[in-house]
Amino acid sequence: MSDGLRPGDPTHLGGYDVLDRLGDGGMGTVFLARSPQGRRVAVKVVRPEFSHDEEFRGRFRSEVNRARQVPPFCTAEVLDADPDHNPPYLVVEYVEGPSLAQVIREQGPLGAAQLHSIAVGVATALTAIHGAGVIHRDLKPANVLVAPGGIKVIDFGIARAFEATSQHTRTNQVVGTVSYMAPERFDATSGHPVGPPADIFAWGALVAHAATGRNPFGGDSPTATAMRILTQPPDLTGLGGTLRELVSRALEKDPAARPTARELLDGLLTVADQGGAARSAQDLAGMSTVRMARAGGGADRGRRSTSSAGRAGSGRRGWLIALGSVAAVIAVLVPAFLFGPHLLNNQAKPDPTGSTAAGSPAAGGASAAASTPAAAPTTGSPSAAADPTEAILAGQRRILLHVVEIDRDLSLPSDGELGVGDGTGKEALFVLEPVGVDFMIKSVNPEIAHRPCLGVKRDAEGEKSLVGADCRPTKATLFAISREGKDDKGRPSYAFLNDEYGPVQWSPTRKEIFVEFLGDAPLDTTFSLVDRGAV
Template sequence: MTMPLRPGDPTRLGSYELVGRLGQGGMGSVFLARTPDETLVAIKVVRPEFAGDPEFRGRFRSEVSRARQVPPFSTAAVLDADPEHDPPYLVVEYVDGPSLTALVDRQGPLTGAALQSVAVGIATALTAIHGAGVIHRDLKPGNVLFALGGIKVIDFGIARAFEATSRHTSTDQMIGTVAYMAPERLDPAFGAEVTTAADVFAWGVVVAYAATGRTPFGGESPTVTAVRILTQPPDITGVPEALRGVVERALAKYPSERPTARELLDLLLESQTRSVRATPPVTPPPATPPRRRRRVAVAAVALLALLTAGLVGGHMLSATTSSGPVAEEPVDPLTAILAGERRFSLRLGPTDRFFMLDGNGAELDVSDGTGSRSQFVLEPVGVDYMIRSLTNEGYAGPEICLGVKITPGADFAPVVGAPCTPTKATLFSVSDTGTDTDGRPAFSVGNDYGFLRWDADARRSDVNEVGEPQFAEKFTLVDRGELPVPAPPASTKPTPTPSATGAALVDADVSMLKNFAIDLGVPVVIILTADAGGDHHLRSHPDGSVDFTGTAVTESTRMTIKPARVRKRTEATANQVQIVATPKVAAAGGPTCLTDVREVVLRMQPCRPGDAGQAWKLTPAGDSGLFEMTGAHTAVRSESGPLLKEGGWGAFQTIAVAR
């Protein structure tokens, strides 16, 4: 709710016109303001007693710089700041919506999809925040806002500047609300420093509050609440079974026993179909936590999550009778990764940072671990490996592997994207070096040039000699699931997919598409709209990959749009088509169709009538032949050629061409 400005309030800060008050807290006041182009923003103005402290200004400047690097999904974007202004201020995206506190007060605890959306949305926001090297430190229901299209987490990134300025912050003035504070923030015996794990603990409290209307350690006073956080198990009665196990893990007393924000997302997706409830680990006394017991507990929880999600070794578990078939013995994911049978991400030690590769020739970099750029596959070559990047998964182009770039006279030997050819530079050893500080299996990665490390100051990788593997930098291999599905051999003949009832397939109703000037049944090129910045055509390649990089009418860009074969003409199957490509070479066999293999993985595969993965829904966008294209898993977007999950340009059109 916006309140009028008070006497003495500023009416302008820099180029921003202040139009009202949004609130006030221990750090300062929050104002609603308007930019020169009439956009509404929120401005946080620091209290004068903080502003006069040079130490605070330095920390404020540093923290704001890091907060501006947080991707603006599920968070209120940091737009501007002036640490040198008197007083300093911060400009963030204005979110016009109620807080989680207000919503629960008004409507009661959340249930079903609404509760799941809050849990996933906050975990997504924390993944973005932590990926930029920022700790929120004050996650609570009042900082979770409901905006159009989803939730937004606010007030992240600058709490440390206030909390770390010791002359202004005593023990009883610690930034945050006691009910949402992790044990290590209250007692150093649980953790010598505050890490991103504190935000994960707060996530567990917030989700429990959203589900029940109360906090799991709530007491009659902040002191009682703090004691319960340190000594008692959480009371999460009323939290749905599908979320209870994840919340229990997030509320573990010790930081190392909690999942990361990224792992929270994985567990939440698994809990959509199966409960991921784990037995809470026995809490050791703060003075002497038994490391071995903690490692066993974490490993057991991780294994349980994989088993309940049916992901171990790619096998789904099912009950059998004594006379039925015996289920295959599940394969440990780590064993499958080392055998080159599963994809993985390479985590840097005990951090939430992962190696990523943008493409061929690019240097290895770090990210928050999202997307195929941060996923790899081991390709065994004798006792060594090539490490293949999945950065171009679903796109055209040769495979890319990691390789050491040696430049005479250079101080660094970085790892870059290189052709997947076994050489001295691309063959790596992956050596078991025990466990990391959190009890996870750890590995060193090296070759004849030395061992891989990450220089955080220079923000680049380097390979150099350190002696034996145990003295090298340690990494963990984080399982990311099954390998990409390869395209069937070109000689495979299309086989119609029979319906469950045996009914004959019929053409989908595409009459609306004809009325909107979308070319059907004739050779066409499918191109981006003109405002995308170029005539990029949908193009197929002999290896089955597709992209939007074609610029000429060739055999690889010529397509034919035909009605999809469906079991029954209904509203749901209306405007579904198959997109058929002419084989580029005679040896390619019969016609191939654009196939939505899985999310954002598109390939040309032999046409199969009735295959839902080859049925594309064309939705007219206006009356001039423009359309949006949605498959079984993917809403196609394109930006300068590549196919994207979201963003970019979503409107396409057809242009008829000669045979």
């Protein structure tokens, strides 16, 4: 919304021509500006009292560098910053569209479909933000923009530079909006650090507000609201179904009891599946977008700061896959009546087999498939019948998990110790069981009545291996699947990625399967899904 330039407002900031005033906030003023290349951008100018504080400038520079690591598909991209300018400023992508606060103010509480889209979009953004090692700290409806192509979360990460600057932030003063602050932000004696779970709490309050038009802890004053957040359960009247359960978990007082952003996303996508949203082999690359966006998923709990490079070997390759197929996720999950036309238009949904519906090979991996115009195969069509991948991903086909690099197959005998073999016998047969956007890997060996699913086990030395585990969705038993290329027989090959522990790998020295984050090292182990008939 335009406020018009006021006397004393700058007309130039660095190389940017200031065009208009967009608004004011607790951290500074936001202007619409034009870059030297002619692009419209949003410039946030820091409040004058911070200008001469070297501690603030250092923190501001550090936080900007972190924010630049966040992928831009669901956030306002950080384009530039000058912490040494007087006053310091930050340049981000200018996003056309009202804020969620404005939408709720003008339209009232959102309908079920709109609400679910907002919940998914913000959870996706938080997954990407946390995956880059950034904490938002000021998530609220005013910082969620409803753009024509989807939602954008803005003002992420920079609040820490303000909040952590001792000269300007007193012990009892925090940056943010009280109604969306987690309990640990008020109670410094709790021993709970302010981390990603604080953003999850804000997500819960935001979704509840969007559903009901009121804050779940609303009081007559900021102090009363803070006391309710600290001592009272949320008022979720008017919010029902599975979404109510997710919001309730997000609003737990104990940060450790809240789900991660990635777990929220799993829960929301599971609801979409149950509600009839499309989930098929053609959506695999789109689902990989979300998985790659959750690259530092463990950082949601502050346990590690590993980026997507630690998940799929090369961070660059992982993000190319993610960004190349993000439109598939948005087109499936976000209704056009809220966010505008589908982003794909005439593009086909990616086929994880590397072929189009017409049977022509796709050039390259998931991102190449995403750009190939074709019609998705319909159930019962010849192409669908000839390709078992959709049925494999739905858990309807038995498969061999063929280790491409050693030309061997995984095997789970009745003792529950995973090995490799020649692919013969019941010990080598598995099925994939979909759980949200991830999978459990279950043996169909009838001799394994207990612990038939693969899970990650950590020994006393910290080494991680795959063993038989109970078939319950946990951080140890859920795996994402990422398309990596083809094996020597021309079959698609995949990486199996555990969000908590890393990719599944083969050790040529130990002659065993293990799990480990790789940093920037190349991914050495991929798998073919070899069809072995109906379950």
